[in-house]
Amino acid sequence: KNEVEQSPQNLTAQEGEFITINCSYSVGISALHWLQQHPGGGIVSLFMLSSGKKKHGRLIATINIQEKHSSLHITASHPRDSAVYICAVSMSGGSNYKLTFGKGTLLTVNP
C-alpha cells in the first residue's frame, strides 16, 4: 500500500488550460512537498506546505490536513510546464525530514 497517492498518473492539456493535480496521503505528516522534474532533468522543489495555501507565479498549492489531501494547480498552462510533478511527504515526529514520494504525474501541455 502506497502511503502517497497521486492522480492522475498522466495528464494532457492544451496551452492556456487550468490544471489540477491531486495528492492523498494516509499518515500523519509534518510537511508536504510538491516537486517538479523535467524529462532527464533534476528535481526542483516548488512548494513546501504544512497548512493552507501557497502561490508562486502561476502555481498554487493547497493542503487540507484534516482530509489528508493536497492539490497543485497551474493557471494558464504553457508547454514549458510539461514535466513530472511529484508529491512527497515527511512524516510527523523525528528530527529529520526524509521523504516518502508519490509516483508522479506526467503533465504534457500542447501548444
Place this chain on the structure above:
Amino acid sequence: NAGVTQTPKFQVLKTGQSMTLQCAQDMNHNSMYWYRQDPGMGLRLIYYSASEGTTDKGEVPNGYNVSRLNKREFSLRLESAAPSQTSVYFCASSGAGIKRGYTFGSGTRLTVV
C-alpha cells in the same frame, strides 16, 4: 551557486565493480539523503544522515554503504555493483526545522552491465 553538487553525472559499471557517488552541499544543512529513482517505482530512500556523525538505513539499503564525511559531504558506495542497481541516484539535503526546504542534486545516471 549554492546548492547540492553530485558527481559523477553519468557512469557505466560492469557487474562486480565498485564505485562511490559523491555529494556535497554548501547550505549548512544538517540532514542529507540518498534516493534512487526507478521507472514505475518513484523515488525511494536508500540511506540518510540526520546530522553529522549519524547515518541510518532507508527503504532500500541493501548493496549500499554511506559515509557522512563532515557536515557538507555525504557519499554513497556500491561495493559490488549489480544490474538491479541501474538507476538514477539523487542526493538531497534539508535544513533543521520544518521551514527549511529540501534541495536536490542534479542526479547520477548509473548503468550496471
